[in-house]
Amino acid sequence: MSSPQCCDNPPTLSSTSGSGRVEEVGGVKSYVSGSIDSNAAVVLVSDVYVYFHAWKRKLGDKVAAAGFYVVIPDLLYGDPYSTGQEFFSWLPSHSPDKGAEDTKPIISHLKSKGISAIGAAGFCWGAKVVAQLAKTDDIKAVVMLHPSLISLDDIKEVKVPISVLGAEIDQMSPPELVRQFKDVVKPEPQVDLHVKIFDGCVHGWTVRYDVEDATAVKRAEEAHQDMLDWFNKYVK
Secondary structure (H helix, E strand, O other), rough: OOOHHHHOOOOOOHHHHOEEEEEOOOOOOOEOOOOOOEEEEEEEEEOOOOOOOOOHHHHHHHHOOOOOEEEEEEEOOOOOOOOOOHHHHHHHOOOOOHHHHHHHHHHHHHHHHHOEEEEEEOOOOOOOOOHHHOOOOOOOOOEEEOOOHHHHHHHOOOOOEEEEEEEEEEEOOOOOHHHHHHOOOOOOOHHHHHEEEEEEEEEOOOOOOOOOOOOHHHHHHHHHHHHHHHHHHOOO
16 A cells, blocks of 8 residues: 555645744744643644645644644654655654654643643544553643544553544544444543544545535534534643
8 A cells, every 4th residue: 555545635735824933842843823821732743744734834823722822843854745655664764653752842841831731633643643642641631633543452541531533434544443442441540532423524634625615624624623622621
């Protein structure tokens, strides 16, 4: 398999404008938005494509507008997946496990600034990163949007509230797998796990969609709001 579904419909590079700025956070080049004086932060972990794309800045600004300090780190270090590459040859040098380890100094930096509550959301590849973080006590809650590379064993080990937003048409995390997540989450202490399958949507629908398609925009915005609702509930 040279190009799994998580690589479909790559974003078209466009304006990198946004209300935030680019700086190093915990040693990682990142787009940041919102006030560092907030007591709550959200780390958004990208898919396999460039972290600075306009949609990512726009979404980061939307989360910041809800009262969070937002960090979008470049965990691929300037070497994102590009169309035509053999994905499973690219993946070993871009391990989500390493991404999770590299996120920990970011979390430590945020805590050193007085931020007491931190959440994380991951898209596709990034969902595996935040799944690893969810196995620790470093963060308060996670959201996984059309996750890739997630196993039932990952879910068995989560310690924090987790929301999984899946697509009906998804080869990477099909609905039948995502629904099983509820069956394996730890019963004691009970971990709040929410699963929602978006009918008619394909993998990647929350971030790589046609902005001229009103239905696609509406579905993506619904997922974004679900993500915000989860963080408003657990990361405040």
